[in-house]
Amino acid sequence: MAISFFTIVRSDVALARIEGHKMDAILKNFPASSQKQPRPTQQEAEDAVRVLLQWSGDDPEREGLLDTPKRVAKAYRELFSGYDLSAEEVLGRTFEEVSGYDDMVLVRDIPFFSHCEHHMLPIKGKATVAYLPQGRVLGLSKIARVIEIYGRRLQTQENLTAQIASAIDTTLKPRGVAVLIEAEHMCMEMRGVEKQGSQTLTTRFTGAFKTDAAEQARFFTMARNR
Ligand SMILES: Nc1nc2c(ncn2[C@@H]2O[C@H](COP(=O)(O)OP(=O)(O)OP(=O)(O)O)[C@@H](O)[C@H]2O)c(=O)[nH]1
Numbered sequence: 001m002a003i004s005f006f007t008i009v010r011s012d013v014a015l016a017r018i019e020g021h022k023m024d025a026i027l028k029n030f031p032a033s034s035q036k037q038p039r040p041t042q043q044e045a046e047d048a049v050r051v052l053l054q055w056s057g058d059d060p061e062r063e064g065l066l067d068t069p070k071r072v073a074k075a076y077r078e079l080f081s082g083y084d085l086s087a088e089e090v091l092g093r094t095f096e097e098v099s100g101y102d103d104m105v106l107v108r109d110i111p112f113f114s115h116c117e118h119h120m121l122p123i124k125g126k127a128t129v130a131y132l133p134q135g136r137v138l139g140l141s142k143i144a145r146v147i148e149i150y151g152r153r154l155q156t157q158e159n160l161t162a163q164i165a166s167a168i169d170t171t172l173k174p175r176g177v178a179v180l181i182e183a184e185h186m187c188m189e190m191r192g193v194e195k196q197g198s199q200t201l202t203t204r205f206t207g208a209f210k211t212d213a214a215e216q217a218r219f220f221t222m223a224r225n226r
């Protein structure tokens with residue numbers, strides 16, 4: 001998050017609109033590198049928001065905006081809380097006593113929000129996740145939690161889809177995992193090409209869902225059957 005945020009803040013025009021010493025302080029902890037950097041302080045995050053307010057054309061000192069940097073910094077911690085969580089930890093707790101149940105488990109239409117890594121604009125979607133158990137099953141809520149962990153990060157839809165499938169595949173080791181995501185990207189709706197209502201669908205299959213066309217077809221039937 002910090003790195004993309006930095007990209008916006010570093011814009012030449014933004015630099016021109018803020019006093020040099022302030023900008024130096026803001027940039028100190030945001031070196032232009034893709035390496036993981038320490039998280040900036042609350043003060044530094046709030047200063048960066050003030051720059052963006054100015055960049056938008058508004059006055060960060062006017063009364064209505066005085067507390068906005070604090071609110072935005074707090075909202076960011078919530079919207080991007082996935083960086084602090086580990087899917088492996090959440091998926092580590094599995095159950096074995098399910099009377100030998102080994103058929104498909106499918107959770108349909110799990111709503112989520114994410115943000116695209118290109119524009120930091122919202123992605124609103126729903127995910128359908130299925131797996132074929134092999135001895136152990138997951139707590140149902142854990143599937144939704146994994147979507148939150150990867151969704152509350154900067155994402156591409158492809159990456160999000162692959163990460164959810166991979167996390168379940170590696171921790172649970174089922175016979176197969178299927179993930180279907182349908183989402184709307186605000187960067188395509190509110191700006192740019194402005195195609196409101198367009199939906200992007202992505203899928204990821206592992207194991208039997210990948211190798212067995214009948215299993216894949218059954219997944220789509222169960223995912224779509226209302
Ligand atoms: N593959 C993929 N592309 C995405 C996703 N979210 C946004 N994009 C695209 O990322 C691309 C970034 O393209 P650029 O040309 O670098 O940026 P841009 O000038 O803002 O592009 P426009 O949106 O076309 O105005 C755009 O085509 C977006 O639609 C995603 O989840 N997956």
Ligand SMILES: [Zn+2]
Nearest residue numbers: 116118119187
């Ligand atoms: Zn985007």
